Amino acid sequence: MSLSDLMLSFKGYSLSNTLGEGSYGKVKCAYCDQLKCNVAIKIINKRKAPQEFLERFLPREIQALRRLHHPSIIKTHEIFETSAGKVYIVMELGVKGDLLHYINTTGAMEEDIAHIKFQQLASAIKYCHDSDFAHRDLKCENILLDEDLNIKLSDFGFSKSLSRDEDGRTILSQTFCGSAAYTSPEVLEGIPYDPKISDIWSLGVILYTVVYALMPFDDSNVRKMISIQKQHRIPFPNSKHLSAECKDLIYHLLQPNASQRLSAEFTCASTTFWIQ
Template sequence: MGEPWERLLKDRGYKIQNTLGEGAYSKVKSAYSNRLGREVAIKCINTKLAPKDFVEKFLPRELQTLPLLRHENIVRVYEILEASDGYVYIVMEAARNGDMLRFVQKRGALPEYDIKRYFWELCQAINYCHEKNICHRDLKCENLLLDKNFKLLLTDFGFSKPMNTDARGRMVLSSTFCGSAAYAAPEIIQGKPYDPRMHDMWSLGVILYIMSCGHMPFDDSNVKKMLKIQLKNHLRFPPRVNDVLSGELKTLIRQLIQPDVTQRATMAKVLEHPFFYGYQELRTRPSTALNATTSVAQQIYHYFTGSRPPTSPAAAAAAGQEDKGGCSHDARRQSRHQESSGARPRHGFCETGHTSCEVTSTCDSTPAVETRHRRSHDATDCCGSSTCDPYQRSPCTHKRVRPSHRK
């Protein structure tokens, strides 16, 4: 607590904890607020090190926009402090589960139900902003946070802009290049005046593609080459997910990543898209993100085998099924164990082979046998001893005590 800005925050009742992120002229610290009685995230911006256009143009815009937004899927700002030493502090809602980019990097392509949930929440946040005549203009996975309950929170309104209309009621087009090239619409890369709302729609399509496929739709290492591919409308889905993703999802992605602005899906069309049909009735279903997420590999496996995906513990409990214990298995440790031992992966089961335990969950039971082994002897042939496992590989060698022999 030696720096002046840290002492200032301490005096206002914030107990500084660890650093969540750090940039060239800003840091994000986790802290506990005695006044609010909860954990918060504090974005500390050093305006003396920040670029002039950021300090004079984009930062004031963000500070003006954030207090106006009140939505369950937009990060909540509790306090904004401007100190005489050149620091600006934005105290906001904490997001314990990081951002969407790291979430997808860790888990890969998401199950379609989770895609539907997160994309619906994102669309609700963007639709709210558009109704408030505000365009985000920097939508990307890094700006989508996940709170302790894995609820999506939109953040970083540094490039946001109020939407204005001319005397004829037409939208005033923007000309400033904003955001990342990987998420930017082709008209922006071409340097053309653009409708900021349709820029947001293109970025939504890129985010939806990333959640569905686990990687970017275009390689932005060569922007000119990327632009040519975008203008040809050559969007491809990787073979590993092409047969898993529903037709409605792929259609929605294509309608959003549409180079022709006049043909690109609007927010009204997205919210009424068949991809979301029935979602309102299913919103009470427990999200697999809160338990164990079924990977794309599992979905492909169940697609070709026709088998039923395993039920997560939460879903089993909701359906009145028996929950066979908690699961705390690490899928990455399991994968490394399988690779080193040469074992064949068992899709949909943990290392103990419990059907109630999914691959990414943990199982605290004793790893006994693989699920592909069935009963080697009938339960009636078992001696009934507590040390005898009816699922063991060899028949029971204990002598069965018949009722007539019992005293």
């Protein structure tokens, strides 16, 4: 047993299978004696991580996890660090895996179910934005599902606590974050952007993916994709009937003009008018 495993055992965690692995970290499943349930433990090896990650992104993630508490955001139970340079983030376990895996396995959600799930996600994003946090990496892989298939937003590695200028306006970001397929046109073009408004575009991609089990845009040629996005051309396949309200919400979320895109508040309000 390694020193890390011994330390975790001392704290009442029994490690089991690996849920995911990266170049300087992994996520493992563990049983917690105190909570009497399985949890997910994100283990980050600071000695293998690049300096930019340690100075910028890791502190932001820890700040977000400590500050954000919402029913549709993955719960963080404990964060601690060892003298060996490892950071442990103990979180609620997404028992049913991530949303992308669920859709790939079961297919597109029926609209009434998608409505409920999207309300949960939009509520979590409104809470983040109201707390002046932007996620900046919204995608189906970062949305986990609990035992009852409730949405649990996770992975705040690119999240940012937003600052305001003397006039109260959000200071724009310039860092490219996320996956191209979920990223707004202004970010892809390298234009300084409001991270909250960029999050809303990603919500539109997620909603489209949930109801069609397809991505709205082909990201194999990013330049071509941006051109299609900026023409506000959204394919709505005839293979599945969707209500006008659902299509209208997707259309307004995937608004290429950032100044005309919905806010999180209006997105939540719009879901109440989404009726089959």
